[in-house]
Amino acid sequence: MTKNILVIQRTAPYGSSLAREGIDYVLTSAAYDQNISLLFLGDGVFQLLGKQDSKGIQLKNQLSALEVLPLYDIENLYLTEEDLAERNLSKEQLGLSVNIISRNDVHTLIAKQDHVMGF
Amino acid sequence: MNVSLLILSEPYSSQSSLSALKYAKAAIEAGHGITRVFFYNNGVHTGSSIQTPQQDEINVQQEWKSLALEHKLDLVICIAAALKRGNLTLDEANRYDREQYNIEAPFELSGLGQLLDAQLNSDQMITFA
Amino acid sequence: MQSDLTFDKEGFLTSLELWDENVASSIAEKEGIQLTKEHFDVIYLLRDFYQKHEVAPANRPLVKLVKTQISEDKGNSIYLMTLFPESPAKIGAKIAGLPKPPNCL
Numbered sequence: 001m002t003k004n005i006l007v008i009q010r011t012a013p014y015g016s017s018l019a020r021e022g023i024d025y026v027l028t029s030a031a032y033d034q035n036i037s038l039l040f041l042g043d044g045v046f047q048l049l050g051k052q053d054s055k056g057i058q059l060k061n062q063l064s065a066l067e068v069l070p071l072y073d074i075e076n077l078y079l080t081e082e083d084l085a086e087r088n089l090s091k092e093q094l095g096l097s098v099n100i101i102s103r104n105d106v107h108t109l110i111a112k113q114d115h116v117m118g119f
Numbered sequence: 120m121n122v123s124l125l126i127l128s129e130p131y132s133s134q135s136s137l138s139a140l141k142y143a144k145a146a147i148e149a150g151h152g153i154t155r156v157f158f159y160n161n162g163v164h165t166g167s168s169i170q171t172p173q174q175d176e177i178n179v180q181q182e183w184k185s186l187a188l189e190h191k192l193d194l195v196i197c198i199a200a201a202l203k204r205g206n207l208t209l210d211e212a213n214r215y216d217r218e219q220y221n222i223e224a225p226f227e228l229s230g231l232g233q234l235l236d237a238q239l240n241s242d243q244m245i246t247f248a
Numbered sequence: 249m250q251s252d253l254t255f256d257k258e259g260f261l262t263s264l265e266l267w268d269e270n271v272a273s274s275i276a277e278k279e280g281i282q283l284t285k286e287h288f289d290v291i292y293l294l295r296d297f298y299q300k301h302e303v304a305p306a307n308r309p310l311v312k313l314v315k316t317q318i319s320e321d322k323g324n325s326i327y328l329m330t331l332f333p334e335s336p337a338k339i340g341a342k343i344a345g346l347p348k349p350p351n352c353l
Contacts, residue, residue, distance in 0.1 A: 003239060018127065018248075021160050021200060028231040031306050034239075060302040068301050071309040115238050117125065118246055119160075214257055 003114040004035045009044040010118055013062035014054060019047055022119030023065050030072035037076035038069070039109065040098070041118075045083045050095030063095045078109060121152040123237040125246045126162035130179035131172065136165065139247040140182055147190055155193040155237035156183070158226075162247075163201040166194065166226035180226075187225040195237075198228040260341075260348050267345030276343045283343070287331050289318055294344040304341040304349040311336075 007026050013019045029036055040048055052063045069077070077098040084091065084100070091100060101109065110116055124143060128135045139156075146153060158165050170180050187194050201222065202211060208228055212220035222228060238244050253271060254262045259278060261267060269283075272291060276283045283291075293313060298304055305313060307325065315323020322328075328336035337349050 001239075005238070018160055024199070025159070025231055025234060027303070027306070029235045031308060032232065032235055034235070064301045065303055068303060068305070068309065071305065071312050073308075073312075115244065117238065117244060118248065119127070216257070 002033055002035050004037070004112060005029065006037045006039055006110060006113040006116045008039045008041050008116065008118040009047060010041050012043040012046040013052065014057060014059055018119045019044070019062055020060065020065070023062070025119070026074065027065075027068070027072055030074055036074050037078065037109070037113070038074065039106070040077070040079040040083075041106075042083055043087075045079050045087060045089065048077075048079065048094045048096055048098060049089070050093060052095070066096055069096075080106060120242045121154045121240070122146055123154045123241040123244045124156045125234065125237075125244055126156065126158050126165060127160040127246065127248045129161040129164050130170065131176075132161070135247040136162070136179060137177070140179065140186070142245065142247070143186060143192070147186075153190070153192055154241040155195055155233065156187075157234045157237055158194070158196040159200055159231075159234065161204075163196050163204055163206050166196050166201075167206055167221045168223050169221045184225060192225070194226045195229050195233045196222065196226055197231055197234070199231070201228055256348075258342075258348070261345045264345055264347070271345060272343050275345075279339060279343070281332070281339075281343070286322075287343070290314060290328070290331060290336075290340055291344045293317055294340050294346060298341075298344075298346045304346045305337060306349060307335060307337040310340065 007022060009019060009022050011018045026036060026038065047062050047066065050063065052061050054061045077096065078101055079098055080103045081100050082103040124139055126136065126139045130136045143153060143156065165179055165183060168180055170178065172178050183194060186192060196206065206222050207217055207220045208222045209220045211228060212218070252263065253266055256262050259275065261271065261275065273283050281287070294304065297313060311323055311325050311328060314328065325336070332339035341349050
């Protein structure tokens, strides 16, 4: 049975391992035929920044991992325009195409889900 | 109601590790079922049987162990996250040629699929980050 | 086979930087597989993918990848199972000299 699952990514990509292990969970779950959406909330938007180079800190590139999502049939990526603006970021700086929604619409997105989990 | 717990935080470093334990006890007391307790990210340190807190401190591994034995809880630690952080069962120690192991029943190591399975088979999953 | 090659207990190469086609052939031989050009098409696809994304693809994404990068008619799990029996993602990664795909434990 396919369920709607929203995974909320709340942390910047490299300060802790949560962002990476969150994506590991998403990629694993995708193999079980679930309808997974991703919301990059708060500092989570930094995971989507283009031109990431993490070689110098010996960590895997988060954007490169996120790029595989379409291949795993995960197409619904979201972030809020407020989170971008508060961090002085524009959508041109993002390395992936995402749905930009208003913070007011987050509850609608959450209401559509069977399960929500946050990393 | 059936709940599952996702524990992401380390014992002794974070209040949420203790909150998870208290939540599990309260849920059981209130008559709810616990489908699974899944340890991921830094939460994988919870199951180490060689954690040695001072005698006037709570032993988080022991607390989970006795709760699990009393109420037949399913305690699952993410295997990939556990191995890299040095939390191994005897089987995994043998598989990877390691001389030590520190994870024992009722804790078990398994894949992330078990987290999804817990989520799909619970009414609620509560995350302790 | 070179003597400085190292493997884990399941036969996955641990000295990743020493992979070459000969290494691939000898890993494949242990799996009972004789490598052909068709195998190497998938093997190099896996290696390119890993180099770019630092993750070895699971079975279903691998099928999709083969479909888009090699050819439409080869992008199905039956074809991949004939090349790499049981689990194309796992056996393919093993022969391609990639780390074990996560959760294939």
